[in-house]
Amino acid sequence: VSASPAPADERQVVSFGMLGYGFMGKTHSNALKTLPYIFWPGAAQTRLVTISGRTESSVREAATRYGWEKYTTEWRDVVNDPDIQVFDNVGPDDAHFEPTLAAIQAGKHVVCEKPLGDYAQSAQLAEAAAAAGVLNLACFNYRFVPAVRLAHDMIASGELGDIYSANFRYAQEWHTDPTAEFGNKTGALDVIGSHAIDAARYLVGEVETVSALITNPLTSPPRGEPIDTVDALAQYAGGATGTISATLIAPGRKNRLGWEINGSKGSVYWDLENLNVLHHHKRAGAATEGFMEIIVNEEHHPLVAPWWPSAHILGWEHSHINMLAHFTDAVVAGSSTVGPEAATCADGAAAARVAEAILRAAASGERVEVSSVV
Numbered sequence: 001v002s003a004s005p006a007p008a009d010e011r012q013v014v015s016f017g018m019l020g021y022g023f024m025g026k027t028h029s030n031a032l033k034t035l036p037y038i039f040w041p042g043a044a045q046t047r048l049v050t051i052s053g054r055t056e057s058s059v060r061e062a063a064t065r066y067g068w069e070k071y072t073t074e075w076r077d078v079v080n081d082p083d084i085q086v087f088d089n090v091g092p093d094d095a096h097f098e099p100t101l102a103a104i105q106a107g108k109h110v111v112c113e114k115p116l117g118d119y120a121q122s123a124q125l126a127e128a129a130a131a132a133g134v135l136n137l138a139c140f141n142y143r144f145v146p147a148v149r150l151a152h153d154m155i156a157s158g159e160l161g162d163i164y165s166a167n168f169r170y171a172q173e174w175h176t177d178p179t180a181e182f183g184n185k186t187g188a189l190d191v192i193g194s195h196a197i198d199a200a201r202y203l204v205g206e207v208e209t210v211s212a213l214i215t216n217p218l219t220s221p222p223r224g225e226p227i228d229t230v231d232a233l234a235q236y237a238g239g240a241t242g243t244i245s246a247t248l249i250a251p252g253r254k255n256r257l258g259w260e261i262n263g264s265k266g267s268v269y270w271d272l273e274n275l276n277v278l279h280h281h282k283r284a285g286a287a288t289e290g291f292m293e294i295i296v297n298e299e300h301h302p303l304v305a306p307w308w309p310s311a312h313i314l315g316w317e318h319s320h321i322n323m324l325a326h327f328t329d330a331v332v333a334g335s336s337t338v339g340p341e342a343a344t345c346a347d348g349a350a351a352a353r354v355a356e357a358i359l360r361a362a363a364s365g366e367r368v369e370v371s372s373v374v
């Protein structure tokens, strides 16, 4: 038997360094390892150079498990390594700003999990990235679910007509557990509300004003300040109105980002717990009209072609793989931005601005112009 050696992969190599090796470290490592062979012959080869984290034994194990060449307990080793082109920050929220800014200032392209920080920090990251001319990605990965992209494209092409009303709600249940640790200062608004805000901006457009209520039935001391539930009324620049909500105390809701958008020509609704399906109603005046279920998993659907044959179904992790493939493509192409498909740091800042307006509206009981947040 004389099997031949496979020819070398001659595509460009994009080299990554990472901060964090937890849930999202696993998710992004999986994406970086998967995308080169799924997005064939597009994208690039990815090189997983160095992963960083605080606990040596754990980061060492993560490096072996996820296939990183090196590990370190000091994220500055990643930022200062000239071999690394992209700094991928999957650390906790309070480790987003300083390391990502340092990476931008060192000339790295950056990927940063959401939320980037508060509005001031996020805006500073966006400005620094623009000044440095580096690619920058805020990880609003749900833009890369095929059904979400299809809805976006339908709205953008006018298929739903004028948008009248839109409701976005991200609901999880885990904060109902009285022993749950909750490190994030603003709770539901940042942890999951940031995704709902980005979905609202991505699908409907800029939010101009908000009024809001925040309720914290379960966050009294000693659990501290974090928000259990936030409900905002939003008015969009295009004239639509609707709600943006997030709650961590919805028993039975495991991971339900859901939205419904109603326009003059029809409606769409979707939720993350059934992420391949987009429900669409087209106004036609026929006796048989009603909502139909589109399994957004055909080759002709956006983002699906590199994956499996007809309706062999994608999962949550594919949104991250699609997103990081888009980013890697942009690095190889020398693009100036990963937008408008992906969220940039400017989008991260815009989402943080809406979140800040929601906080102010809830505190004052007044309706707040998002542009008043400076």
Ligand SMILES: NC(=O)c1ccc[n+]([C@@H]2O[C@H](COP(=O)([O-])OP(=O)(O)OC[C@H]3O[C@@H](n4cnc5c(N)ncnc54)[C@H](O)[C@@H]3O)[C@@H](O)[C@H]2O)c1
Residues within 6 Å of the ligand: 019, 020, 021, 022, 023, 024, 025, 052, 053, 054, 055, 075, 090, 091, 092, 093, 095, 113, 114, 115, 139, 140, 141, 191
């Ligand atoms: N986009 C999404 O789908 C999604 C889903 C979950 C979480 N997130 C976001 O991802 C981020 C990480 O969340 P997670 O669930 O992976 O958290 P996690 O707690 O599982 O992991 C955090 C990692 O960061 C490391 N770390 C903490 N402080 C550090 C420091 N100072 N220096 C270096 N490493 C440090 C920890 O050791 C751990 O490896 C959060 O910002 C969260 O909001 C995004």
